[in-house]
Amino acid sequence: MLMELIEKNRSYRRFDESCKVSLETLRQLVELARLSASGGNLQPLKYILSCRSEKNELIFANLSWAGYLKDWDGPSEGERPSAYIVILGDNQITQSFGCDYGIAAQSILLGAVERGLGGCMIGSINRAKLCSSLNIPERYEILLVIALGKPVEKVVIDEAGPDGDIKYWRDEQSIHHVPKRALDDIVLGL
Amino acid sequence: MLMELIEKNRSYRRFDESCKVSLETLRQLVELARLSASGGNLQPLKYILSCRSEKNELIFANLSWAGYLKDWDGPSEGERPSAYIVILGDNQITQSFGCDYGIAAQSILLGAVERGLGGCMIGSINRAKLCSSLNIPERYEILLVIALGKPVEKVVIDEAGPDGDIKYWRDEQSIHHVPKRALDDIVLGL
Numbered sequence: 001m002l003m004e005l006i007e008k009n010r011s012y013r014r015f016d017e018s019c020k021v022s023l024e025t026l027r028q029l030v031e032l033a034r035l036s037a038s039g040g041n042l043q044p045l046k047y048i049l050s051c052r053s054e055k056n057e058l059i060f061a062n063l064s065w066a067g068y069l070k071d072w073d074g075p076s077e078g079e080r081p082s083a084y085i086v087i088l089g090d091n092q093i094t095q096s097f098g099c100d101y102g103i104a105a106q107s108i109l110l111g112a113v114e115r116g117l118g119g120c121m122i123g124s125i126n127r128a129k130l131c132s133s134l135n136i137p138e139r140y141e142i143l144l145v146i147a148l149g150k151p152v153e154k155v156v157i158d159e160a161g162p163d164g165d166i167k168y169w170r171d172e173q174s175i176h177h178v179p180k181r182a183l184d185d186i187v188l189g190l
Numbered sequence: 191m192l193m194e195l196i197e198k199n200r201s202y203r204r205f206d207e208s209c210k211v212s213l214e215t216l217r218q219l220v221e222l223a224r225l226s227a228s229g230g231n232l233q234p235l236k237y238i239l240s241c242r243s244e245k246n247e248l249i250f251a252n253l254s255w256a257g258y259l260k261d262w263d264g265p266s267e268g269e270r271p272s273a274y275i276v277i278l279g280d281n282q283i284t285q286s287f288g289c290d291y292g293i294a295a296q297s298i299l300l301g302a303v304e305r306g307l308g309g310c311m312i313g314s315i316n317r318a319k320l321c322s323s324l325n326i327p328e329r330y331e332i333l334l335v336i337a338l339g340k341p342v343e344k345v346v347i348d349e350a351g352p353d354g355d356i357k358y359w360r361d362e363q364s365i366h367h368v369p370k371r372a373l374d375d376i377v378l379g380l
Contacts, residue, residue: 002304005192006225006297031373035196035347036296037311040257041356043371048380067230088378098313099334102292106226107196110300114192121227123288134380144289157225166231180224181233187220188278190238190324 005110010157010178012118013066014079015149021051021083021117026148029085032111033104044093045104046140048086058133059084063145064124068167081119081147086130088140101143108146118151160185195300200347200368202308203256204269205339211241211273211307216338219275222301223294234283235294236330238276248323249274253335254314258357271309271337276320278330291333298336308341350375 026049033045050056060081065074075081085108089097105121112119122145130142153176160166160179168178216239223235240246250271255264265271275298279287295311302309312335320332343366350356350369358368 002195002297002301003222003225006222009226011227027373027377030377032193032196034370034373034376035193036199037201037299039311039313041358041368043350043356043376045376047377049377099289099292099295102289102294103296103311104292105289106293106296107192109227111192121229121293123229136380140378160233166233168231178231183217183221183224186224186233186235187217187237187239188330190326 005113007157008118009109009113010118010155010176011120012149012151012153012155013120013147013176014075014151014153015081016152017078017080017082017149019082019150021148023049023051025115025117026051026083026085029108029111032107036103036107038100038103039098042094044090044097045100045143046088046090048088048134048136049083050086051083056081056084059086059130059145062126062130062133063122063147065122066168067124069170072170079152080149082149084148085146086134086142087144087146088136089143091139091141097143105144105146112148116150117148119146119148121146195303197347198308199299199303200308200345200366201310202339202341202343202345203310203337203366204265204341204343205271206342207268207270207272207339209272209340211338213239213241215305215307216241216273216275219298219301222297226293226297228290228293229288232284234280234287235290235333236278236280238278238324238326239273240276241273245324246271246274249276249320249335252316252320252323253312253337255312256358257314259360262360269342270339272339274338275336276324276332277334277336278326279333281329281331287331287333295334295336302338306340307338309336309338311336
């Protein structure tokens with residue numbers, strides 16, 4: 001059931017780094033994105049795969065984690081992602097990528113969850129430095145980084161309160177709480 | 191298996207219009223989007239649901255279909271969508287919606303396919319006229335329209351040729367062909 005996959009597909013930011021993710025798994029996840037919709041069928045997205053420690057470190061160094069958790073700098077060693085998929089836009093195909101990378105990222109993460117993995121879409125990226133670290137040619141624009149691994153944190157969905165505060169937070173047991181707006185607040189009666 | 195859902199989830203543009211889609215089904219599909227990821231967890235998307243003929247017609251009148259099929263103006267009566275989900279961005283929450291609507295749209299369409307339905311993300315919209323037809327307040331921006339129904343067309347995936355032509359086309363049997371770039375052309379060896 002898709003609902004089950006979507007419920008399990010939380011944004012995980014702490015992983016068991018000793019659980020490796022193979023290149024073959026990453027390719028299978030990109031295959032899910034490849035067969036997903038693309039505006040005008042242009043398919044302007046390209047992918048960089050990483051599952052080796054040195055490359056992972058290059059990527060990790062250029063990411064910012066969980067903006068609302070002011071006293072947390074991101075996962076510590078041992079709890080960092082085992083793999084990454086960097087989604088690029090190819091400017092030689094188009095300059096406007098619409099929501100293609102959202103469609104692709106959702107397919108990839110649902111596929112990860114189905115394989116007992118999990119991850120997080122990260123948009124807060126030092127793009128200039130990551131381009132230089134990975135020697136990404138100028139024709140490509142970094143759209144999103146997907147961090148992947150075996151999650152070791154518990155994430156629960158709460159209902160957003162009447163004040164509409166949607167900032168996620170962690171309780172004393174390190175359980176990560178994510179307030180979601182209610183269905184009746186997002187479906188308009190128009 | 192997710193791969194099966196994704197393979198079945200083609201962009202369908204011809205439907206059996208006599209098969210209705212209930213409001214409850216549309217709400218279940220938005221529930222899938224509600225529980226999906228959102229940048230900074232802001233959840234700025236709002237949804238308009240339509241499954242009645244008059245409202246469907248208002249929406250249909252403001253859509254453009256299948257840009258590459260120059261001799262096809264869109265589905266004829268009897269083959270039009272039975273329902274729509276209009277995805278809006280709420281400017282009172284943020285002015286930048288990132289790829290949230292791609293994530294949401296993918297969840298919605300995979301959910302539709304799981305229910306034996308199918309559909310198409312449509313970005314070519316007469317936004318000004320649709321806003322006025324549906325009385326959409328100024329704070330909302332139309333991001334995407336998802337057309338939904340019981341598909342009556344066959345859509346097949348082809349491998350894009352060496353010339354990289356990705357324009358979809360219809361053969362004499364009205365089978366819709368969609369050329370996709372090969373996995374090795376979208377995974378970069380960086």
